[in-house]
Amino acid sequence: MGEIKRIGVLTSGGDCAGLNAAIRGVVMRAASYGWEVMGIRHGTEGLTRQPTEALLLTPDKVERWLTLGGTLLGTINRGQPFQVTLPDGTVHDRTLDFAEGCRELELSAIVGIGGDGSLKILHDLMTKVGLPFVGIPKTIDNDVAATEQSIGFDTAVNIATEALDRLHFTAASHDRVMILEVMGRDAGHIALHAGIAGGAHVILIPEIPYKLEVVSQAIRDRQAAGKAFSVVIVSEAVCTSGGDVVTQTQAFGECRLGGIGQYLAQELAQSTGAETRVTVLGHVQRGGVPSPLDRLIASAFGVEAVDLIARGEFDRVVTWQQRQVVSVPILEAISHCRIVDPGDTLLKTARGLGICLGDQ
Numbered sequence: 001m002g003e004i005k006r007i008g009v010l011t012s013g014g015d016c017a018g019l020n021a022a023i024r025g026v027v028m029r030a031a032s033y034g035w036e037v038m039g040i041r042h043g044t045e046g047l048t049r050q051p052t053e054a055l056l057l058t059p060d061k062v063e064r065w066l067t068l069g070g071t072l073l074g075t076i077n078r079g080q081p082f083q084v085t086l087p088d089g090t091v092h093d094r095t096l097d098f099a100e101g102c103r104e105l106e107l108s109a110i111v112g113i114g115g116d117g118s119l120k121i122l123h124d125l126m127t128k129v130g131l132p133f134v135g136i137p138k139t140i141d142n143d144v145a146a147t148e149q150s151i152g153f154d155t156a157v158n159i160a161t162e163a164l165d166r167l168h169f170t171a172a173s174h175d176r177v178m179i180l181e182v183m184g185r186d187a188g189h190i191a192l193h194a195g196i197a198g199g200a201h202v203i204l205i206p207e208i209p210y211k212l213e214v215v216s217q218a219i220r221d222r223q224a225a226g227k228a229f230s231v232v233i234v235s236e237a238v239c240t241s242g243g244d245v246v247t248q249t250q251a252f253g254e255c256r257l258g259g260i261g262q263y264l265a266q267e268l269a270q271s272t273g274a275e276t277r278v279t280v281l282g283h284v285q286r287g288g289v290p291s292p293l294d295r296l297i298a299s300a301f302g303v304e305a306v307d308l309i310a311r312g313e314f315d316r317v318v319t320w321q322q323r324q325v326v327s328v329p330i331l332e333a334i335s336h337c338r339i340v341d342p343g344d345t346l347l348k349t350a351r352g353l354g355i356c357l358g359d360q
């Protein structure tokens with residue numbers, strides 16, 4: 001690769017808190033090498049559109065992006081760049097458009113900030129185009145393999161914890177069972193972390209199959225002990241007792257997880273006699289000001305991603321491991337979805353605290 005003059009940075013997948021802090025880290029560090037940074041709009045789409053949609057990001061421009069929620073570059077979490085259905089019904093592969101966009105902007109490398117889904121797509125795209133690539137993991141789901149923490153997870157856990165704190169008061173006031181449904185896709189990390197931090201009495205995650213009777217009994221035991229209220233946190237991918245995933249179809253046909261909280265509310269009202277209410281936390285978990293930890297991780301990832309490019313170490317993803325930024329081959333980071341491990345120390349903590357996980 002010749003001398004680097006300009007690199008690109010993009011965000012892809014669902015937004016989360018800390019994306020702008022990561023972009024800022026990339027821009028600040030690139031400036032120290034004398035490189036320009038182009039911020040690509042709407043994931044890879046900014047490169048495939050004609051004219052291309054990208055903006056020059058300077059340290060002055062991004063200086064105050066540290067605390068801003070969402071992504072100022074825009075993002076995308078639906079569709080497929082290799083099979084885009086055009087208005088006339090034909091299917092188009094955007095790879096060549098993407099390559100053309102990279103050439104037009106004279107990019108020497110790209111930093112892609114995304115979750116597992118986006119990193120897979122970006123890896124395929126970059127391999128086909130032959131452009132150096134470094135990935136930064138972000139996602140409230142915390143399901144990217146190899147990293148203990150992805151950007152956005154800590155903020156989401158803080159928000160879910162605060163929601164539980166608030167629900168305790170109203171639950172106790174009305175002697176109700178309050179159910180908080182949280183995001184996380186197939187991983188129960190948000191529910192497990194927030195459930196413990198927020199003092200939930202029941203934590204249901206997709207990794208641990210539950211029995212309705214076990215959950216009801218835990219609530220009835222509390223009632224019998226004079227505690228008429230309970231607080232339950234449930235991950236969106238937890239199934240019904242019949243094993244069905246609960247989903248909702250959105251406009252444009254996308255299917256998204258959602259609704260298990262309502263199902264549990266009906267079942268638990270019947271089996272415990274308690275009034276039940278559901279709070280679906282939804283996109284509140286993704287928005288807002290990033291926590292200090294997310295700002296730290298995002299900044300550290302941004303700096304290291306640029307350093308990797310400077311050292312010519314490509315096709316790698318930066319990860320957070322025991323308070324160090326460590327890079328791993330991208331194939332390792334996208335090898336599997338990191339769900340809650342059966343040996344996770346927090347499962348032991350939850351059981352030790354007497355929290356019902358629905359299985360025993």
Ligand SMILES: Nc1ncnc2c1ncn2[C@@H]1O[C@H](COP(=O)(O)OP(=O)(O)OP(=O)(O)O)[C@@H](O)[C@H]1O
Pocket residue numbers: 012013014015043044045076077078079080081114115116117118119121122138139140141
């Ligand atoms: N370059 C792209 N062009 C078109 N669609 C894309 C592109 N990159 C990603 N997508 C769409 O976005 C989805 C991204 O995957 P996913 O929704 O799992 O997000 P993610 O990157 O894992 O982040 P998160 O899980 O936090 O939302 C892909 O499945 C695909 O539908």
Ligand SMILES: O=P(O)(O)OC[C@H]1O[C@](O)(CO)[C@@H](O)[C@@H]1O
Pocket residue numbers: 014077115139140141183184185236256257286
């Ligand atoms: O933004 P959308 O399309 O509603 O996607 C929601 C999904 O994205 C995430 O927020 C992040 O992957 C999931 O937790 C959730 O299932």
Ligand SMILES: [Mg+2]
Pocket residue numbers: 013115116117118139141143185
């Ligand atoms: Mg994902």
